[in-house]
Amino acid sequence: MSFTRIGSAAAVAVVAAVLLSSCASNESPAPAASGSTAALSGTLNGIGSSAQAAAETAWISGFQSANSGVTVNYDPQGSGAGRTSFIAGSADFAGSDAALKDTELATPSPLCKSGTKAIDLPVYISPIAIAYNVQGLSTLKLDADTIAGIFKGTITKWNDPKIAAQNAGVTLPTAKIVTVHRSDDSGTTFNFSQYLAANASTVWDAPASQTFPYKTGDAAKGGSGVAAAVKAAPNSIAYLDESAAKGLGIAQLKVGSAYSTISAAGASDVVEKSPFETGRAANDLAVAIDRTNTDANAWPLVLVSYLIVCNEYQDAAKGALVKAYASYVAGSAGQTAGSTAAGSAPLSSAVAAKVATAIATIK
Incomplete structure (x- = not known):
C-alpha cells in the first residue's frame, strides 16, 4: 500500500496512529468502492491540502483494502501546491482547502479532455x-x-x-x-x-x-x-x-x-446552511461559506476541503479510477473513516447527495 507522505516527524507519529486504527477498522473487506464488481487497477497521484492528510491516509487505506489492484499516493504539500500540480498535469487530483479560482478554472489540466473543465467536490469539513x-x-x-x-x-x-x-x-x-x-x-x-x-x-x-x-x-x-x-x-x-x-x-x-x-x-451546520458559489457548472460544488452565521454553537471559522478532479479525463481508465476513489471518499464509509481519523465532520445527507450526483458525471 502507498500512503500519504508527511513532512515532519511529529506528523509521521500522528499518521502512524491513524494507520493503526484505520487498518483495524478495515479488517473486513469493504464493498468495491466503484459500486460494481468490476476489478479496478492502476495508480492515482494526488497532491494538496495538509489539512486533509489524516483523512487521506484513512481514505487510501479503506479504498485500497477494497481494491487491491489500486495504488493511491497523496503528498500533503499544501493546497496551493496541489492546485498548481493538478493544473500542470503532474497530479491526477488535488486536495485543496479553497476551491479553484475562476482563473484556475480557465486553465484546465492537460489530463482533462479538451473543452472540459475541472470540478470542485467538497469532501472534508473541519x-x-x-x-x-x-x-x-x-x-x-x-x-x-x-x-x-x-x-x-x-x-x-x-x-x-x-x-x-x-x-x-x-x-x-x-x-x-x-x-x-x-x-x-x-x-x-x-x-x-x-x-x-x-x-x-x-x-x-x-x-x-x-x-x-x-x-x-x-x-x-x-x-x-x-x-x-x-x-x-x-x-x-x-x-x-x-x-x-x-x-x-x-x-x-x-x-x-x-x-x-x-x-x-x-x-458542519454552518456549511449545510451556506449556498454554493454562483456562476459555475452545476456539478462544481464550491461552497460560499456563511462566515457571519450566529446560530447557537455555530463555528463559522470552518474550512471546506475539496477533491479537485477533471470532469472528463483524456484517459477514460484514469477517469473511472478517479470516479471510484471520489465515490468512496464522499460515501458513508469514506466519510466515517475520515471523521474517525481526523475528527472532521461527515458531509450532511443533503450535501452528500449533491456530491454523489456531481461524482456521477466524472468520465
Whole structure:
C-alpha cells in the first residue's frame, strides 16, 4: 500500500496512529468502492491540502483494502501546491482547502479532455482551531476583532485589555504573544483570512488570501509544521485545522453574543446552511461559506476541503479510477473513516447527495 507522505516527524507519529486504527477498522473487506464488481487497477497521484492528510491516509487505506489492484499516493504539500500540480498535469487530483479560482478554472489540466473543465467536490469539513501554548491557561475566549489584532500584530501581550475583558477571572501572563502562521500558499490561511475579513474588517484590512498578508510573527510550512512550531514555543498561538491541534489549548470563539466551543457539528451546520458559489457548472460544488452565521454553537471559522478532479479525463481508465476513489471518499464509509481519523465532520445527507450526483458525471 502507498500512503500519504508527511513532512515532519511529529506528523509521521500522528499518521502512524491513524494507520493503526484505520487498518483495524478495515479488517473486513469493504464493498468495491466503484459500486460494481468490476476489478479496478492502476495508480492515482494526488497532491494538496495538509489539512486533509489524516483523512487521506484513512481514505487510501479503506479504498485500497477494497481494491487491491489500486495504488493511491497523496503528498500533503499544501493546497496551493496541489492546485498548481493538478493544473500542470503532474497530479491526477488535488486536495485543496479553497476551491479553484475562476482563473484556475480557465486553465484546465492537460489530463482533462479538451473543452472540459475541472470540478470542485467538497469532501472534508473541519473547524479551524485558534490553538495556543500558554502554561497554566486552560480556557481562553476570543472574538474576531481580538484574533485579528493578535495576528496582525497590534495586540502583542497576553494580558492586553482586549483579551482580559473577555476572560474575567483568568490569570493571563504578561508575556509577549508569539504568533505562528503558514509560510506556504494555504487554503487554511484563505479560510482564516476570509473569516476575519468578514467579521473584523475594521482591524483585518487585508482581503482574503491564500498567503498570510502581514509581515508579523513566525511562519512554518504545512499544518504539521505550524503545530510543531507552536508546541515548541511557549506563549504562542496559531490557526490550525483541528486535526493538527491535538495537545494544544483551543480558544472559544465569540459567535453572536455568546462563545462557542469548537466542534465538528458546529462547523458542519454552518456549511449545510451556506449556498454554493454562483456562476459555475452545476456539478462544481464550491461552497460560499456563511462566515457571519450566529446560530447557537455555530463555528463559522470552518474550512471546506475539496477533491479537485477533471470532469472528463483524456484517459477514460484514469477517469473511472478517479470516479471510484471520489465515490468512496464522499460515501458513508469514506466519510466515517475520515471523521474517525481526523475528527472532521461527515458531509450532511443533503450535501452528500449533491456530491454523489456531481461524482456521477466524472468520465
